[in-house]
Amino acid sequence: MDTSAPLLDVSSVAKSFTMHLRGGLRLPVVANVAFTVHPGECVVLGGPSGVGKSSILRMVYGNYAVDAGQILVRDQTTQEMADLATGDPRLVLDLRQNSIGYVSQFLRAVPRVSALDVVAEPLVTRGVERNVATSRAGEMLERLNLPSALFTLPPATFSGGEKQRVNIARGFITDHPILLLDEPTASLDAANRDVVVAMIKEKLGVGTAILGIFHDIPVREAVATRIIDVSAFSAREAA
Template sequence: MNALLTVENLHKGFVLHGQGGTALEVMHDLSLELRAGECLVLAGRSGIGKSTLLKMLYGNYLARRGSIRLHFSDGPLELTDLPAHAWHPLRRDVIGYVSQFLRVVPRVSAVEVVMEPLLARGADAWDARTKAETLLSRLNLPERLWQLPPGTFSGGEQQRVNIARGFIGEHPLLLLDEPTASLDAANRAEVVALIHEAKARGTAMLGIFHDEDVRSQVADRLLPLDDHLMAKTTHFPGQPS
């Protein structure tokens, strides 16, 4: 089967303007391929650049150079030079992202946070609510919390709202940044089940999982980033990032 996502010779660095222009080289010549229905797990020490890679694939960070391509039936789409306005439909329809922390919006209830990706695509509100409630119930979020804004929820409760929001859209590509980090064993098992169901419907997933047990249950392949990335700090005021 052909790749849904290809990354070629990706480089990334940051310039810390508040620190006298210190240049931090994070990613050096990274390449990878991801197919539909496959879960590729990023491995490597803390700070190697795993979250940075996911943020580049989601358009939050710009690449210094290299290529990130999505392959559709009518041809490839290069993401590194995609105009800002093109990211909105891409995130709505193609790339889903479960970030480490929920972005809380005041006065928006947990169930509405979860429904929103479906409503953005024009789904029927009743269907979207039913799907959101099913996911929240699978993830053991107490029903009394569904109508409350998640701002005051515990870390694990917020993470489960975030996971439900990430999975409800059934995007062809799903980026998972430590989705099980603050979950107990029962909820970790539920996330593993959601990942297996997503694989079965052909979702391509790229994820970070620190829990060895979860990783071994979901990973089709591991990508050890130490082989590809070198992090070094040089003091080079004015170097472009």
């Protein structure tokens, strides 16, 4: 593979919300969003709150629909660029399985499922044997200093920082070539923040393309290879 070729190529993307419960009020978010992310790059989406950073991340993961534009993702299986913006649900699911990972800001805890199983699940669904996946999950959680007494408990009752570490472990356990990070260090103490920074650098070292939002300035300075000011894409003024 040509290592200079982008893994993610976003062009002319626009997004607005139409609030039908508010009389069809249309809220433009972003327009003409365009950027690329190459292997080993950590591109940080910058700009003030509400400018559309999370919306861009969610569109790139297929969680938000786009009004216009292309989101080309290099398919890990075929090495072709696939358009996630216009792709059907099966294409999006397939890209999520093999090509593009996402660490959300908050863990969506499933009742009764232990922290260990939450973390191991992405490996299990990719065909890794459950005991292998579970032991990898344990290593990840240990590295993130989660008390081992919590491993077998469902994260629903964990603190914000503990949940976030479970979420990070789950997002980092796979080797997706593209990783989307939405404020992964927001509720972490300094020691754990440093662990996450080290984990991000390891990912970059093996050529993972990272697109992220980091409000935490020391973290951003430690990991960013490039910062994109999302204000440039803001469509709010046009409303």
